[in-house]
Amino acid sequence: SQTIHQWPATLVQPVGSPLSLECTVEGTSNPNLYWYRQAAGRGLQLLFYSVGIGQISSEVPQNLSASRPQDRQFILSSKKLLLSDSGFYLCAWRGQGLGSPLHFGNGTRLTVT
């Protein structure tokens, strides 16, 4: 069966520090991969998605970047965190079929101080 791992679960970082969140998927090949952010009381905001190795699409201009160095690995990064980067970050994967659901990791709670 497929599983998705996302770490760390919580993170407290000072403003201006770098960020690296990692997500890996097991049990499936060539998944579509996604990074979402969820701010308190707001919906899920799509940040990046990837349909293959090295292919990254950005949905919103921001202080963050994403990379997909391997088929089932998706990394979210920042060189210098801002206070506004605080939030709940969720990685997800889905298959290729029309209507395939998103399968989410358990998220990373990031607090920038």
Added chain:
Amino acid sequence: SQKIEQNSEALNIQEGKTATLTCNYTNYSPAYLQWYRQDPGRGPVFLLLIRENEKEKRKERLKVTFDTTLKQSLFHITASQPADSATYLCAVKTGANNLFFGTGTRLTVIP
């Protein structure tokens, strides 16, 4: 661009009653719509998908309807239980590969 509104931020109902949650979208009718459940501090979990040519879908105590004329989906939980308490999100297909989510409705089932 597509906009989604879920009827209310919070809904409280008595155990055993039917909970009805609403999802309205504003622009084009999506090819499909999905419903997810999210517990505090966890990622959303997929519940049901309904396609634009389907009127209704059921799964155990869950029922989803899709009315492209009203641009609305209704999500029903019958015989609700305290364990059904969670935030429920609707999401619509947008673009080739993406889902656009509503802000969710927090359901509390009171024993």
